[in-house]
Structure formats: structure tokens, C-alpha cells
Amino acid sequence: MSARISSRGTSLLRSNVFAPRISTVNRWRYSSTIPTKSPKTLSDFSMEGKVCLVTGAARGLGNEFCRAFVQSGCTTIAIVDLKESEAKEAAKELTELACVNSDLKKEDIKIIGIECDVSSELSVQRAYAETINTFGRVDSVVASAGIVENYAAFDYPFDRIKRLYDINVHGAFFTAREAARNMIPQGGGSIVLVASMSANIINIPQPQTPYNASKAAVRHMASSLAVEWAKKHVRVNVLSPGYMATKLTRTILNHDPELKKTWESLTPMGRIGEPEDxxxxxxxxxxxxxxFMTGSEIRVDGGYCII
Known part of the structure; x- marks a missing residue:
């Protein structure tokens, strides 16, 4: 979970054993010999040729989603965020990253940064118009823009509650609706709404009732839209992260080590997730x-919600 909800997969070895990515938090050992050649990745997972749009993508989890798309072959992405300068800078950095360890050149990649306030329907429509004018279509959209604040219910200022719902709920709806308006004429597409494990459980010890309710709304919104657009070939699913070690989260936990211990102790896997997870x-x-999947939720929370 991050204040701005704003990559690497597994590799299939010839022995048909899935080899988890080795990291500082996951030091599994292997006795099998890695073959000189590996089977090709299932082509259906490729993002090559798809036009993607991600909101809240200048930093945090949204930016990680863009990186994942690039690593899966996507070269046409609209990075949408509140500040144009940050969106364009992120687009520049991602373009450079895409050229590392690949045969791609900068001219092969078209990643653009777009200013957008997702709480404004007009601003969202403008962002889509720029995307369509640039790429001609949009195939995959991730509504990742969002905020979280921690106030006790009695102390939560109304203007901040309204702002949170305008971004987290209305912003997700505007992003999904505009995506569908563009996807239906072209034959379909995929929409991913980023909710949170907080749509399913109540976080402790921090109080965050409006946030939890907003993410529960996003989860049910996706189910409702999925039914409404299913026969029009527009799929709507939910990705619900658990506690993720974004830059902002790390800063918070560095000042509150006890909170970090609490979160880790409540997570069956005993750690906070990395954004690339x-x-x-x-x-x-x-x-x-x-x-063939729509109206579903994938929780990536280290098992938090099952206990």
C-alpha cells in the first residue's frame, strides 16, 4: 500500500520446475543445472504491440507497472500523472531503460507523459484524447492513481475525505469509463483497477476508514463494470496489493520501525512486498x-488476507 497508488517473472526451466526470482528477501537455493537455452515465454503474456495507459505512473507502483509492460515487450505507453513535468521525466527515464540490454533504439519506443487530474472527468477525457491522437488506440489501462491518509474517524477533515474519494473512487470510474468508450469501437481491451488488500480487511494499527471504504468501492466497481461491458469484450479486473515497499512507504517505516515490525508480523510471509512483486x-x-477473466480480483499481499 502506498500514498501514491500512483519485474520480473519466473523462468520455466526444461525440468518443468519454476525457478523463483532470487532477491535479498528470497534466497532459495537450487541444485538443478540451468540449461543453456530456455523455452520461449508463453506468447499470450507478451505486451508487444499493445498500447498501454497507466494513471499515477510517474512514480510508485504505477511506474513499476509501466516498467513491467516494457519488460514484457510494450513500446507504446502513456504515463499519466498529476504534474506534466513529472510524467514527461518518467517517460524519458522509461524510454532509456527500455534500451538497456535490448536491441531497441530510442526511435523504436514511444512513451509519452501526460498531465491529468483523475478527479476531473474533463481532465481524464483530455488525457485519453492525447493518447488516441498519438497512438490511434488504447488496449490496456491501469487505474493506479490514488492516495491514502491516516486519521481517526472523529478527526478526519471533511475536505480531505472528499479529496480522497474524488481521486480513489471517482478517478477510477472516470479512467475506466473513458477506457471503455475507446475500447468498445476497436473490439475490446483490458482495464485493471488498482484497489488494495484494504478492500478485504481492516488494517491495524493505523486508522484509515475512508481509504478502506474507497478501495472496497473500487473492487465492487470493477465487478459491476465487468458485467456491464463483458459482451462488448472489455474486461475489468482488480489488482489488490498488500503492504509494498515503495519509496514513500520506506520513508514512513524508517521513522517508525515498530510499525514495520507489526506489518511484517501480521503477514504470513513475514515481509513487506517489493513493488516488482x-x-x-x-x-x-x-x-x-x-x-477469459473479468470481474476478478488478484491479491498480492504475502498472505495477509487469509488469516
Missing amino acids: LAGAVVFLSSDASR
């Missing part, structure tokens, strides 16, 4: 690999 899930939901 979401990469496989967002690519799956956005790609053709999930073509």
Missing part, C-alpha cells in the same frame, strides 16, 4: 493471458 500479476491481467 506485482509485475507478473499486472502483466497477466493486462495481457491476452487472462482473456
Whole structure:
């Protein structure tokens, strides 16, 4: 979970054993010999040729989703965020990243940064218009823009509650509705609404009732839209992260080590997630690999919600 909800998958070895990514938090050992050649990745997971739009993508989880798309072959992305300068800078950085360890050149990649306030329907419509004018279509959309604040219910200022719902709920709705308006004429597409494990459980010890309710609304919104647009070939699914070690989250936990211990102790896997832990899930939901899946939720929370 991040104040701005604003990659690497597994590799299939010839022995048919899935090899988890080795990281500082996951030091599993292997005795099998890695083959010199590996089978090709299932083509349905490829994002090659798809036009993607991600809100809240200048930083945080939204930016990680864009990186996952690039690593899955996507070269046409609209990075949408509140500040144009940050969106364009993120687009520049992602373009450079896409050229690292690949045969791609900058001219092969078209990643644009677009200013957008998702709480404004007009601003969202303008962002889509710029995307369509640039790429001609949009195939996969991730509504990742969002905020979280921690106030006790009696102390929560009304203007901040309204702002949170305008961004988290209305912003998700505007983003999804405009996506569908553009996807239906072209034959369909995939929409991923980013909710949170907080749509399913009540976080402790921090009080955040409006946030939890907003994410529950997003989860049910996706189910409702999925039914409404299913026969029009527009899929709507939900990605619900648990506690994720974004830059902002790390800053908060560095000043409150006891909170970090609490979160870790409540998570069966005993750790806070890394943003790249979401990469496989967002690519799956956005790609053709999930073509018969709509109205569903994938929780990536280290098991938090099951106990």
C-alpha cells in the first residue's frame, strides 16, 4: 500500500520446475543445472504491440507497472500523472531503460507523459484524447492513481475525505469509463483497477476508514463494470496489493520501525512486498493471458488476507 497508488517473472526451466526470482528477501537455493537455452515465454503474456495507459505512473507502483509492460515487450505507453513535468521525466527515464540490454533504439519506443487530474472527468477525457491522437488506440489501462491518509474517524477533515474519494473512487470510474468508450469501437481491451488488500480487511494499527471504504468501492466497481461491458469484450479486473515497499512507504517505516515490525508480523510471509512483486500479476491481467477473466480480483499481499 502506498500514498501514491500512483519485474520480473519466473523462468520455466526444461525440468518443468519454476525457478523463483532470487532477491535479498528470497534466497532459495537450487541444485538443478540451468540449461543453456530456455523455452520461449508463453506468447499470450507478451505486451508487444499493445498500447498501454497507466494513471499515477510517474512514480510508485504505477511506474513499476509501466516498467513491467516494457519488460514484457510494450513500446507504446502513456504515463499519466498529476504534474506534466513529472510524467514527461518518467517517460524519458522509461524510454532509456527500455534500451538497456535490448536491441531497441530510442526511435523504436514511444512513451509519452501526460498531465491529468483523475478527479476531473474533463481532465481524464483530455488525457485519453492525447493518447488516441498519438497512438490511434488504447488496449490496456491501469487505474493506479490514488492516495491514502491516516486519521481517526472523529478527526478526519471533511475536505480531505472528499479529496480522497474524488481521486480513489471517482478517478477510477472516470479512467475506466473513458477506457471503455475507446475500447468498445476497436473490439475490446483490458482495464485493471488498482484497489488494495484494504478492500478485504481492516488494517491495524493505523486508522484509515475512508481509504478502506474507497478501495472496497473500487473492487465492487470493477465487478459491476465487468458485467456491464463483458459482451462488448472489455474486461475489468482488480489488482489488490498488500503492504509494498515503495519509496514513500520506506520513508514512513524508517521513522517508525515498530510499525514495520507489526506489518511484517501480521503477514504470513513475514515481509513487506517489493513493488516488482506485482509485475507478473499486472502483466497477466493486462495481457491476452487472462482473456477469459473479468470481474476478478488478484491479491498480492504475502498472505495477509487469509488469516
